[in-house]
Amino acid sequence: MTAAAQLSGVGVSYRSVDGPVVALRGVDLVCEAATSTSIVGRSGSGKSTLISVLSLLRRPTEGSVCIEGVAVSDMRERERAALRAGRIGIVFQAFHLEPSLTVVDNVMLGWHFAPHGLSRAAARERACSDLEELGIGDLAARRPHALSGGQRQRVAIARAVFTRPALLVADEPTGNLDEETAGDVAALLLALPRAHGTALVMVTHDTTIAALAQHRMRLDRGVLARVAP
Numbered sequence: 001m002t003a004a005a006q007l008s009g010v011g012v013s014y015r016s017v018d019g020p021v022v023a024l025r026g027v028d029l030v031c032e033a034a035t036s037t038s039i040v041g042r043s044g045s046g047k048s049t050l051i052s053v054l055s056l057l058r059r060p061t062e063g064s065v066c067i068e069g070v071a072v073s074d075m076r077e078r079e080r081a082a083l084r085a086g087r088i089g090i091v092f093q094a095f096h097l098e099p100s101l102t103v104v105d106n107v108m109l110g111w112h113f114a115p116h117g118l119s120r121a122a123a124r125e126r127a128c129s130d131l132e133e134l135g136i137g138d139l140a141a142r143r144p145h146a147l148s149g150g151q152r153q154r155v156a157i158a159r160a161v162f163t164r165p166a167l168l169v170a171d172e173p174t175g176n177l178d179e180e181t182a183g184d185v186a187a188l189l190l191a192l193p194r195a196h197g198t199a200l201v202m203v204t205h206d207t208t209i210a211a212l213a214q215h216r217m218r219l220d221r222g223v224l225a226r227v228a229p
């Protein structure tokens, strides 16, 4: 089966006044559909850089990135943006909801930005049913400021999976939540690969949550390795 995402020999170097800084070196990663992968690593180990490469926000200095078997290196920026909007969902630590929109309209943002065959009514129905599945169906008409952190993150998850992405990238998704809420949100995220067939890649500093993923990886000074079981 074609992997949802595959990184081969990925390296990233930044230019700095003191010379190049190598953030990732020789990173190989295969994210199969319907699987979950956690990535842990110290501050500065390259986690944000890896997330930005996986979500097509940064081009690697070396190596290749494929999304559903399609190499993205030769794509123009516009094509990469379309691929990102349609096939990649992103969940951020700080939620990044649109404050002026209701919960259901936040979730439907994916309908506006990605190619789709859904009518507005069908899109609304999907958004509401996803919110229901995530346990916040009753909050559809609220605005983000009237939600708790855990509720905001559930909205952000609903928005990220709206297009049924091949790849779901979560960047410290529980970093702004208390321990109990973090556990609940992590459980919801980790259930998504089975429910929607998406490949989940989650960067987290929480080793308890990381241990719940099917595949566990660690970044150490830019080198990605499997965590021993």
Ligand SMILES: Nc1ncnc2c1ncn2[C@@H]1O[C@H](COP(=O)(O)OP(=O)(O)OP(=O)(O)O)[C@@H](O)[C@H]1O
Binding pocket: 014, 015, 016, 021, 022, 023, 041, 042, 043, 044, 045, 046, 047, 048, 049, 050
């Ligand atoms: N724009 C940049 N210019 C130069 N060096 C950078 C730049 N961005 C990141 N780096 C360096 O690349 C390395 C990896 O950084 P990255 O932000 O990916 O790490 P991280 O694991 O996400 O860290 P944190 O957990 O603190 O956010 C670090 O050594 C960092 O200093």
